[in-house]
Amino acid sequence: MSAVGIDPRVTGAQRYAIDAERPGMLHAAFVRSPHPHARVLSVDACTVDSECVVLTPDDVADTHPYGCQVRDESVLTRVARHAGDIVAAVAAPTRTAAREAARRVEVAYEELPAIFDPVAAVAPGAPQLHPQGARSAGEAVSIGVRPLPATNVCHRFRLVHGDIAAGFAEAEVVVQQAFRTPSAAHAPMEPHAAVAEWNDGRLTIWTGTQTPFNLRADLAAAFGIAEDRIRIVSEIMGGSFGAKTFVRQEAVLAALARKARRPVKVVLDRIEEFVTLNRHPSVIRVRVGARRDGTLLAKELDCWVDTGAYADCGPGVATKLGYAGVGPYRIPHVRVDALAIYTNLPPNGAYRGYGAMQSVWASERTMDVLAERLDMSPLELRRRNLLREGDVFATGEVMHDVQFERCLQAAADAVDYEREPRGKGLCVLLKGMQTPSRAAITIERRAMGYAIRTAACEMGQGVHRSLRLMGAQMLGCEPGQIEIDQPDTDTSPFDTRTTSSRTTHMMGRALEAAVRNLRAGDGERGYGEIHNEGGLDPDTGQGVASTHWHQGAAAARVSVDEETGKLSIEHLHGVAYAGRVINPEGAALQNEGALLMGLGTALFEAIDFAEGQVTNANLSDYNLPAMGDLPVRFTHEIIEREGAEVHGLGETVLPPVPAAIGNALYSLGVDVPELPLSAERILAAVDARKERLAAYEPSAASTTSTARREIR
Amino acid sequence: MKVGMQLNGRPVELECAPNEMLVEVLRREGLGSVRQTCGIGVCGACTVLVDGEPVSGCLTLAPQAAGRDVTTAEGLAGSDPVQRAFVESHAYQCGWCTPGFVLTAKALLGDNPDPDEAEIREAFGGNLCRCGSYVKIIDAVLRAAAELADGR
Numbered sequence: 103m104s105a106v107g108i109d110p111r112v113t114g115a116q117r118y119a120i121d122a123e124r125p126g127m128l129h130a131a132f133v134r135s136p137h138p139h140a141r142v143l144s145v146d147a148c149t150v151d152s153e154c155v156v157l158t159p160d161d162v163a164d165t166h167p168y169g170c171q172v173r174d175e176s177v178l179t180r181v182a183r184h185a186g187d188i189v190a191a192v193a194a195p196t197r198t199a200a201r202e203a204a205r206r207v208e209v210a211y212e213e214l215p216a217i218f219d220p221v222a223a224v225a226p227g228a229p230q231l232h233p234q235g236a237r238s239a240g241e242a243v244s245i246g247v248r249p250l251p252a253t254n255v256c257h258r259f260r261l262v263h264g265d266i267a268a269g270f271a272e273a274e275v276v277v278q279q280a281f282r283t284p285s286a287a288h289a290p291m292e293p294h295a296a297v298a299e300w301n302d303g304r305l306t307i308w309t310g311t312q313t314p315f316n317l318r319a320d321l322a323a324a325f326g327i328a329e330d331r332i333r334i335v336s337e338i339m340g341g342s343f344g345a346k347t348f349v350r351q352e353a354v355l356a357a358l359a360r361k362a363r364r365p366v367k368v369v370l371d372r373i374e375e376f377v378t379l380n381r382h383p384s385v386i387r388v389r390v391g392a393r394r395d396g397t398l399l400a401k402e403l404d405c406w407v408d409t410g411a412y413a414d415c416g417p418g419v420a421t422k423l424g425y426a427g428v429g430p431y432r433i434p435h436v437r438v439d440a441l442a443i444y445t446n447l448p449p450n451g452a453y454r455g456y457g458a459m460q461s462v463w464a465s466e467r468t469m470d471v472l473a474e475r476l477d478m479s480p481l482e483l484r485r486r487n488l489l490r491e492g493d494v495f496a497t498g499e500v501m502h503d504v505q506f507e508r509c510l511q512a513a514a515d516a517v518d519y520e521r522e523p524r525g526k527g528l529c530v531l532l533k534g535m536q537t538p539s540r541a542a543i544t545i546e547r548r549a550m551g552y553a554i555r556t557a558a559c560e561m562g563q564g565v566h567r568s569l570r571l572m573g574a575q576m577l578g579c580e581p582g583q584i585e586i587d588q589p590d591t592d593t594s595p596f597d598t599r600t601t602s603s604r605t606t607h608m609m610g611r612a613l614e615a616a617v618r619n620l621r622a623g624d625g626e627r628g629y630g631e632i633h634n635e636g637g638l639d640p641d642t643g644q645g646v647a648s649t650h651w652h653q654g655a656a657a658a659r660v661s662v663d664e665e666t667g668k669l670s671i672e673h674l675h676g677v678a679y680a681g682r683v684i685n686p687e688g689a690a691l692q693n694e695g696a697l698l699m700g701l702g703t704a705l706f707e708a709i710d711f712a713e714g715q716v717t718n719a720n721l722s723d724y725n726l727p728a729m730g731d732l733p734v735r736f737t738h739e740i741i742e743r744e745g746a747e748v749h750g751l752g753e754t755v756l757p758p759v760p761a762a763i764g765n766a767l768y769s770l771g772v773d774v775p776e777l778p779l780s781a782e783r784i785l786a787a788v789d790a791r792k793e794r795l796a797a798y799e800p801s802a803a804s805t806t807s808t809a810r811r812e813i814r
Numbered sequence: 815m816k817v818g819m820q821l822n823g824r825p826v827e828l829e830c831a832p833n834e835m836l837v838e839v840l841r842r843e844g845l846g847s848v849r850q851t852c853g854i855g856v857c858g859a860c861t862v863l864v865d866g867e868p869v870s871g872c873l874t875l876a877p878q879a880a881g882r883d884v885t886t887a888e889g890l891a892g893s894d895p896v897q898r899a900f901v902e903s904h905a906y907q908c909g910w911c912t913p914g915f916v917l918t919a920k921a922l923l924g925d926n927p928d929p930d931e932a933e934i935r936e937a938f939g940g941n942l943c944r945c946g947s948y949v950k951i952i953d954a955v956l957r958a959a960a961e962l963a964d965g966r
Contacts (some may be wrong), residue, residue: 109893110909112887112901113891116909291851291908293851343944564907571846687902721857726942729938
C-alpha cells in the first residue's frame with residue numbers, strides 16, 4: 103500500500119505543537135495559586151537565579167482584560183480565582199531550571215471566601231468572583247451575553263415558547279427530577295504547548311489551537327495592539343476535544359517572551375492540564391407534563407451550569423445546553439432558564455458535545471421516568487413526539503432534513519428493544535452547530551496539483567484528509583495532489599473556528615464555492631466564503647439556533663450485579679446522521695471515538711475536588727477508557743441520505759451515551775440521577791429501591807413489576 | 815555520565831544525568847516518537863522496546879538502558895508489517911499514541927504470533943488512546959498477525 107512509510111503518525115515522524123522550537127528560546131514554568139480564592143499581596147523573586155526572567159503582575163500592568171465571550175481574564179491575575187490560577191511566570195534556559203525557579207518565587211496571599219457549587223453560588227450572600235461585573239467581549243461573541251449584575255451569573259439564557267402555565271394545567275401526568283453531571287477532563291494525550299516570539303513589536307505564536315483567529319483577537323485585546331500585529335500558527339494537535347480553544351497558555355507566554363526579549367516555550371505538565379480547562383459541571387431540573395396518551399404538552403428546564411473561575415465560552419455552553427435539553431420533540435409549551443455561573447473551580451469550557459451531554463442526560467432520563475408513569479414504552483413515547491420534517495422547534499425555527507426517527511429506530515433495532523426492553527435504554531439527540539459563523543478557503547494552482555489554504559485545524563479528526571478528498575472530487579485530481587499547510591493567520595483566510603463539528607460542513611461548502619470561483623476565473627486561483635446566518639435571542643430563545651442539526655441516538659444493553667454495584671455494558675450502539683459521508687474510515691473513527699468518550703463519561707470520568715483542589719489530577723486516578731473497557735459489543739452506524747448535504751459528526755454520539763446507559767439501569771429499577779454511574783451510586787440506588795419496596799409492602803420479596811412501577 | 819546502548823540498530827553513547835528518564839534522553843536525540851504524556855507509566859505514549867520488551871520511557875532511568883538494545887518507532891523504518899497493518903486498518907486519529915501501540919503490538923506478536931481479542935486487550939492494558947481508536951487497533955493487530963503468518 104502506497105501510504106506505508108509516508109504516514110508520519112505510524113513512523114513516529116509526526117510533529118505536534120509540543121515539538122515547536124525557535125532559536126535561542128527559553129522555557130517557561132508558571133507559578134500557580136495554591137488557594138481557590140485569594141488576593142495576591144506580593145510576589146518575591148529575589149532568590150531566583152539572575153539568568154531567569156520572572157514575570158509578575160506589575161510587568162503586565164499595561165495589558166487589558168480579555169475573554170472570548172466575557173472580558174474577565176487578565177494576563178496575570180492579582181486575584182487568584184481557582185487553585186492553579188497563574189499569578190507569576192518564569193523563563194529559564196531549560197525546563198528543569200524554569201521549574202526550580204518557579205518554586206523559588208514566593209507569593210504572599212490574603213485568602214478570600216470561596217464557593218464550589220453552582221447552586222450555592224447564586225444564593226444571596228455567596229462570595230462574588232467578579233464583583234466588577236461581567237463585560238461582554240462585544241463583536242467576538244456570537245451570542246448576546248446577559249450577565250446578572252452583582253451576582254456570580256455571567257450569562258442567563260432563557261427560552262420561552264407557548265404558555266408554560268397553561269401547558270402544565272392541561273397536563274394529566276407531570277414528572278419532575280433533578281440530575282447532576284460532574285467536571286471532566288478532556289485529557290488530550292498531548293498537553294497544551296506553545297512557543298511565543300516577538301519581533302519588532304510583532305507577536306508570533308506557534309501553538310496547538312482549534313481557534314487561531316479567536317486567539318488572535320483576544321491577544322490583540324489583551325496587548326492593545328492591532329490584530330495584524332499578531333500571527334498565530336496552529337500546529338497539529340495530539341488530540342484536543344475542546345481543550346485547546348481560545349486563550350489558554352498563550353497570553354502569559356506572550357508577556358513572558360516580551361519581557362525576556364527571547365522566544366519562550368511552554369509545555370504543561372499533566373497535573374496542570376487538570377486546572378487549565380475542564381467540562382462544565384451542571385445541575386439540571388426537568389419538569390415534563392403530558393397527556394395520558396403520551397402527547398408532550400409542557401417542559402421546563404432549570405440549569406445551573408458551573409463555568410468555574412472565568413466565563414470562557416460558558417455563556418455559549420449554557421445556551422446550547424439549554425436548547426438541546428428541549429430535545430427533538432414537538433412540545434407546545436416550553437420554558438428554559440440556564441445560568442452560566444462563576445465558582446472557584448478551574449475554568450470550564452468547550453468539551454466535545456458542548457453542553458448537550460449534560461442536558462440530554464437529564465432530559466432523556468426524564469423521558470423514561472415519564473414513560474413509566476404513563477405505562478408506555480419509552481420508545482413509543484419518544485416516537486409519538488419526535489420532530490418531523492417541517493415541524494417548528496421551540497426556538498421558532500422550522501426543522502429541515504429531520505432524521506431523528508430513523509436514528510432512534512436504528513438504535514432501538516440494534517439492541518432488539520421492541521422485543522425485550524428490560525435491561526436496555528435509549529436516547530435520542532438534537533444538537534446545534536455554531537450559528538452564526540463564517541468559513542473561507544482559497545485554492546491555488548500548483549505545478550503538481552493544487553494548494554488549499556484554510557484555517558481548519560487538525561487535531562486527529564482528519565479534516566485535512568476530508569478536504570483533500572472533497573477537493574479531489576471537485577477538481578478532478580488525486581487527493582495526494584492537494585497540499586494543505588497548517589493554519590496560519592497571516593496566510594489562511596478567516597474561519598470562525600474548528601469546533602462544533604462544523605468544519606467538514608462549512609469548509610466543504612466554502613471549498614465548493616472556491617472551485618466555482620477558480621473555474622469562473624483564470625483557473626489559477628479560487629476563493630470561496632460561506633456564512634451561516636442566525637442566532638438566538640438570549641432572553642426568549644427565539645431565532646435560529648442552528649442552520650444544520652446534529653442528530654443521533656444511542657442504545658445500551660446492561661446488567662448489574664446488585665451485590666457489588668458492578669455495571670456491565672453488554673452492548674453499546676451509537677447512531678449518527680451524517681447526510682453524506684466524505685471519508686468513511688475517518689467517519690467511523692470519529693463515531694467510535696465519540697461513543698467511547700461517552701462511555702467514559704457515563705461510567706467513570708469525573709474530576710474530584712476537595713475544597714476546590716483537584717484530588718485526582720493524573721491519568722491513574724482519573725481514568726480514561728482503555729481497550730479493556732470496550733463493551734462486549736461496541737457497534738455504531740452512520741446514516742446517510744441520497745442527495746443530502748454533508749453533516750458534521752465529530753461529537754454526535756457522545757451526548758446520548760450516558761442517558762442510554764442510565765435508562766437501561768432505570769429499566770432494572772435502578773435510578774441513578776448523577777454521573778458517573780459508579781458502583782457506589784448504583785448500590786445506593788439499589789438500596790433506595792429496596793427501601794421503597796419495603797415501605798410499600800413489608801414482605802416485598804415477591805413484588806410484581808406493576809407494584810414496582812407505581813411506587814418508584 | 816555517558817550511557818552506551820544499541821539504539822535502533824546502531825551503537826550510541828548518550829550523555830545524560832544519572833537520574834534522567836529515558837524518555838527525555840531519547841527526545842534529546844531527536845526521537846520525537848517517544849512522547850512524555852502521563853509521566854507515571856499508565857498511558858504508554860513513551861513506550862520503547864528494551865531488549866524487545868515494551869517499557870515506559872517515563873519510568874525507566876536512562877542508565878538502566880546501558881548495554882541494552884533499545885528500539886523506538888523510528889527504528890522500524892516504516893516498512894514493518896505492524897506499521898503497514900496500522901495504516902491499512904486506519905488504526906489512529908491524532909497519532910500521538912500510535913508509536914507506543916505499534917511497539918507494544920510488535921512485542922505481543924513476538925511472544926504470541928496468533929493472539930485472540932482477549933489477549934490483545936490484555937496486552938494493551940498499558941496503552942491509552944484518547945481518540946478512542948481501539949476497534950481499529952485490534953483490527954490492525956489481527957491483520958498484522960495474519961500477514962506475519964502468511965509470510966512465514
